[in-house]
Amino acid sequence: MGPVPRRADGTFDESDPPPGTRGSRETTTRPDGIRGNDVSEHKHLTGSTDVYHDDQQLRAQREMAARRGGEHELVLTSNRPLSGNPPTPPVTPSTGAARRPTTVYYHDPATGTTFTWDRQTQTWS
Secondary structure, three states: OOOOOOOOOOOOOOOOOOOOOOOOOOOOOOOOEEEOOEEEEEEEEOOOOOEEOOOHHHHHHHHHHHHHOOOEEEEEEEOOOOEOOOOEOOOEEOOOOOOOOEEEEEEEOOOOEEEEEEOOOOEEO
């Protein structure tokens, strides 16, 4: 059985994904934590990396949390100290990584302080 025509003119391009899969990929993910129905992921940023970007793993975990009827959370840490006055985390999530329904936290291991990312102001609180 050959490929099913996909385009209005009846043509099919072999580089097109199979019917019903355009724009989607199945991703297997193992989150760092499951708490009830909630799904949690931890990312430690080192060196000069200051923004954590969305990726297939986070998207799959958001879907997993939704299917479970729970929340998705991302916890960021870094080997760099807090900076500024008042002290703020040295890393931020990208807009994609911080999209709803993900709640993003930054935990500073040196002080034990945890910050929450505010989507509206694009700042830590």
